[in-house]
């Protein structure tokens with residue numbers, strides 16, 4: 046099957062054939078559940094009252110503004126969270142994603158009558174689709190989370206045994222990885238894989254801090270390291286994977302010119318990279334489209350992209 050998939054994938058790239066690309070197994074390991082479905086799906090569910098995301102968004106502030114003005118008002122109860130998570134999974138299956146690591150914000154706990162109800166609900170969604178996809182539950186939190194919520198929401202999520210990994214996102218200019226250090230240590234002691242957003246808008250120093258303070262296994266984005274040999278060596282030495290999202294980087298303005306997209310340089314340095322969606326609702330580009338995007342830009346050939354695809358499934 047693997048050889049057939051290699052052929053179909055490479056043909057799909059050469060022909061610009063999304064149907065072929067969608068048939069081939071892929072992973073999406075940088076994905077956020079709250080925005081993991083297409084805009085059209087969300088808008089239909091919300092009665093058609095949602096404005097389309099702009100073609101260019103002004104960084105994390107732009108995302109927060111869009112969510113605040115457009116989507117969050119439709120989310121008020123347990124069923125809404127179920128919808129967000131389940132549609133993210135269905136959308137991934139549709140795109141041929143076989144391994145999905147999608148962060149579920151720990152604040153989602155507050156929509157449920159009790160913690161067990163939340164945990165059982167997400168386990169049920171995972172099990173409902175387990176024949177089609179390996180949905181690996183990931184707990185996420187924004188850097189703006191309060192200390193109270195870290196203790197009352199994040200800790201129960203870590204201790205539940207339900208989640209396989211943890212992710213930290215939000216405003217990169219908040220230079221406070223230190224605040225999360227003990228929580229990451231605790232997550233590690235419970236067997237969770239450690240991930241954090243770094244080096245999206247900020248440079249290599251931000252990534253270095255995330256690595257040294259939180260001892261992360263994977264970096265969400267990390268493109269900011271591409272001009273710093275020392276941090277690239279550190280990443281390589283520690284065998285840290287970079288989970289990259291091309292459309293997100295361009296639309297949010299993290300990268301101005303895709304012809305010099307850092308993924309190429311990181312790959313050439315021998316760093317382990319994966320290609321992912323980040324927020325499908327905002328960027329309207331599934332993993333298959335992201336591979337085709339990089340191919341059409343001429344940044345990678347079909348063999349290299351196939352190598353990245355297969356590696357991301359490991």
Ligand SMILES: [Zn+2]
Pocket residue numbers: 075076077214242265323
């Ligand atoms: Zn992200």
